[in-house]
Amino acid sequence: MxxxxxxxxxxxxxxxxxxxxxxxxxxxxxxxxxxxxxxxxxxxxxxxxxxxxxxxxxxxxxxxxxxxxxxxxxxxxxxxxxxxxxxxxxxxxxxxxxxxxxxxxxxxxxxxxxxxxxxxxxxxxxxxxxxxxxxxxxxxxxxxxxxxxxxxxxxxxxxxxxxxxxxxxxxxxxxxxxxxxxxxxxxxxxxxxxxxxxxxxxxxxxxxxxxxxxxxxxxxxxxxxxxxxxxxxxxxxxxxxxVVDPVTAELIKYAANAFLATKISFINEIANLCDFVGANVKDVARGIGLDHRIGEAFLNAGIGWGGSCFPKDVIALIREAEAYGYEAKLLKAAYEVNAAQRFVVIRKLQEVLKTVRGKTIGILGLAFKPNTDDLRGAPALDIIRKLGELGAIVRAYDPVAMHRCRAEVPDLPASYANDIYNLATGADALVLVTEWEEFTQANWADIARLMRTPVVIDGRNALNKKYLEGLGFVYRGVGV
Ligand SMILES: NC(=O)c1ccc[n+]([C@@H]2O[C@H](COP(=O)([O-])OP(=O)(O)OC[C@H]3O[C@@H](n4cnc5c(N)ncnc54)[C@H](O)[C@@H]3O)[C@@H](O)[C@H]2O)c1
The missing domain is CATH 3.40.50.720 (NAD(P)-binding Rossmann-like Domain)
Structure with a gap:
């Protein structure tokens, strides 16, 4: 039209x-x-x-x-x-x-x-x-x-x-x-x-x-x-x-999700570089996001995207392009960066604990993002499975998604805690996977006392690094 x-x-x-x-x-x-x-x-x-x-x-x-x-x-x-x-x-x-x-x-x-x-x-x-x-x-x-x-x-x-x-x-x-x-x-x-x-x-x-x-x-x-x-x-x-023709409307939906997914993969790539060079990705994100052509939204570095939409929609667009003999190189790269990104927290655990075998790791959050119990494409599931393969003892807690997780993923190699404090008790490290407010607002001084070793890997850069380090935590974020 x-x-x-x-x-x-x-x-x-x-x-x-x-x-x-x-x-x-x-x-x-x-x-x-x-x-x-x-x-x-x-x-x-x-x-x-x-x-x-x-x-x-x-x-x-x-x-x-x-x-x-x-x-x-x-x-x-x-x-x-x-x-x-x-x-x-x-x-x-x-x-x-x-x-x-x-x-x-x-x-x-x-x-x-x-x-x-x-x-x-x-x-x-x-x-x-x-x-x-x-x-x-x-x-x-x-x-x-x-x-x-x-x-x-x-x-x-x-x-x-x-x-x-x-x-x-x-x-x-x-x-x-x-x-x-x-x-x-x-x-x-x-x-x-x-x-x-x-x-x-x-x-x-x-x-x-x-x-x-x-x-x-x-x-x-x-x-x-x-x-x-x-x-x-x-x-x-x-x-x-x-108001557009149907084909354009269908492409608008895929293009919107692909763009947002790419934006996150972009900042995650920058975050990984920040880890190498010692820069702070939060400041980089602010510094570039204030440019109105870029914008501040969707520049939160961390373990990347999951959910029921981004992964399948990016793949669908890649396949759509392939059907016409076109290789969507940018989208493929965004997908690959994301697929690897969730395992950054495991690398950081290994850096701090050396080996995770036999260590008790507490996973904070199962849902793919806060305020939902949706587990489709949730990074937590991949992280838990990988930790299980590496011989870690994995415990998990989520404010709303545990019931669904027990029913939908019965073979997940993890046991469940009642709350964040129960999860922290005796843990060698905690990994923040879903940035629920319940976690960011928790009493981290109590948590430090309950843990065997106060180590926190912040997969969402949602916690206050300085404050936690002041409490004696070994803190690792992603690019911060
Ligand atoms: N969940 C999101 O955040 C979101 C956002 C935007 C777009 N979408 C898109 O919207 C669509 C629906 O997603 P969703 O998350 O609501 O899915 P969902 O799985 O939560 O719900 C789909 C429902 O359709 C029902 N269903 C399946 N076959 C049916 C049939 N033949 N007749 C009647 N009902 C049938 C299922 O029983 C289920 O209740 C998908 O294409 C998704 O990509 C989802």
């Missing part, structure tokens, strides 16, 4: 709307982190939302107002939606689709089992089932929110058509597929959805753009009353709407 067209569509779509319009009937397919957040937020904004998932146990929990994963305020918002009947959950796809005007696809797109691309079977299955169950009637806009390889918009369309074909001669079904990539971060998912930096719509059909712009109107204009627990950030103005 040309720039002029884009502006024309945005202007007209926004003009056609006003605050107080009736809510939109929304169905969300897949009620995990992204789907449930989307469902709860749009219900909060006055729409009628049905969440559908194939996981019966999950739907049972959600119906009872319990969110079985950790995301700040999501349970509160879900309960509010259930109480005012704006939000409901079902495993019945027919019921889920019967009234829908906008259908979001928010199913998982994990790495493919061979690690070489994206597992798209959840998307294809969901799209086929949508096709099998859409009935003739008003226009339905099917919106792909899952992060998918470029070109998936048309691919989803083809699976919906295959599903429709299964129905036989049910009459004409009017639908259009659009892309609406998701940029939320776990740990601040609701804030990111209510107060996003931008909304991206990938569509060429004016009706799809109009429907999505109508749904997003309160967010774009910021004219909703914020939830009591999440006030609107000071200075938060209107939210830019980026």
């Amino acid at each position: 040309s720039k002029n067209n884009e502006l024309y569509v945005q202007k007209n779509a926004l003009c056609a709307l006003k605050a107080g319009d009736d809510g939109v009937k929304v169905t969300v397919i897949g009620t995990g982190w992204v789907g449930l957040t989307t469902a709860a937020v749009f219900a909060f904004l006055g729409n009628d939302v049905i969440g559908y998932d194939v996981n019966e146990k999950l739907i049972e929990e959600l119906r009872a107002g319990r969110v079985p994963f950790f995301e700040p305020h999501l349970e509160e918002l879900t309960r509010e939606g259930l109480a005012n009947r704006r939000l409901s959950f079902t495993t019945d796809i027919g019921a889920a689709l019967s009234t829908a005007e906008i259908i979001f696809l928010a199913v998982g797109t994990p790495p493919a089992p061979d690690g070489r691309g994206v597992e798209m079977s959840f998307v294809s299955r969901a799209a086929t089932v949508i096709g099998e169950n859409l009935r003739p009637g008003k226009l339905r806009v099917v919106v792909n929110k899952s992060t998918v390889p470029v070109g998936s918009n048309g691919w989803v369309d083809s699976f919906i058509r295959q599903g429709l074909a299964q129905q036989g001669d049910a009459g004409p079904v009017d639908f259009v597929v659009a892309s609406n990539p998701e940029f939320l971060r776990e740990g601040s998912a609701i804030a990111d959805t209510l107060y996003p930096d931008r909304v991206v719509i990938g569509a060429t059909d004016a009706r799809a753009i109009e429907a999505l712009t109508r749904l997003y109107h309160p967010i774009l204009t910021q004219d909703f009353t914020p939830p009591s627990f999440l006030p609107r950030p000071a200075g938060r103005g209107k939210v830019p709407l980026v």
Whole structure:
């Protein structure tokens, strides 16, 4: 779509709307982190939302107002939606689709089992089932929110058509597929959805753009009353709407994650150099980040990125390039730097303890970042496995992720502590892997007394080096 067209569509779509319009009937397919957040937020904004998932146990929990994963305020918002009947959950796809005007696809797109691309079977299955169950009637806009390889918009369309074909001669079904990539971060998912930096719509059909712009109107204009627990950030103005074609929208999502991942790998490479030359990476990051062309965000050196998105999205973009015979050298390097970076803490342990064999190492944090219990791609798991291989006795503590870790990674060579002080007792070293506030705010004087030897490896540069050294700790950060 040309720039002029884009502006024309945005202007007209926004003009056609006003605050107080009736809510939109929304169905969300897949009620995990992204789907449930989307469902709860749009219900909060006055729409009628049905969440559908194939996981019966999950739907049972959600119906009872319990969110079985950790995301700040999501349970509160879900309960509010259930109480005012704006939000409901079902495993019945027919019921889920019967009234829908906008259908979001928010199913998982994990790495493919061979690690070489994206597992798209959840998307294809969901799209086929949508096709099998859409009935003739008003226009339905099917919106792909899952992060998918470029070109998936048309691919989803083809699976919906295959599903429709299964129905036989049910009459004409009017639908259009659009892309609406998701940029939320776990740990601040609701804030990111209510107060996003931008909304991206990938569509060429004016009706799809109009429907999505109508749904997003309160967010774009910021004219909703914020939830009591999440006030609107000071200075938060209107939210830019980026309307592009679907392929561009899909690439925007991958490019955003690849850029952020590369920025972290970049500063980690500088941090490793700082360790050699004796410079301080925190000061380097500030010194370069104050340049507005660079910016200070995402320049925290440490053990690198993990999670359910960055690793798989960077790989997906590398594979995408390969499909066209292009080698994405920069992205490959960013990935490789990151894959090695998590083991920097082991090198530092070996520097201080000489050998880790038979030593008790306490791991502070399992989740891939604070304020989530998500363990997908978590550096802690690789670090623990490596320490296990090296003969260390590994203990771990995480404020929220231990329950999930026991269930999802039963063979992890680690035992669990009740809290940070229990973890510290008798430990030869602690490794900070996830920068939970509970760890940065802990009583480190008590911790020093409880440890066999007060050694701390700060994999996130989140602790106060001078203060800890004053308490008698041997402190090692990454590039500081
Ligand atoms: N988690 C994040 O921080 C984040 C951020 C931005 C984008 N994304 C993208 O959003 C998508 C969803 O991610 P997520 O973290 O919410 O995944 P998730 O694994 O938490 O949730 C996916 C849900 O989809 C359900 N599902 C699978 N197949 C289904 C089907 N055929 N019909 C109905 N439900 C089905 C699963 O049961 C599960 O509950 C992915 O493409 C991801 O890359 C995730």
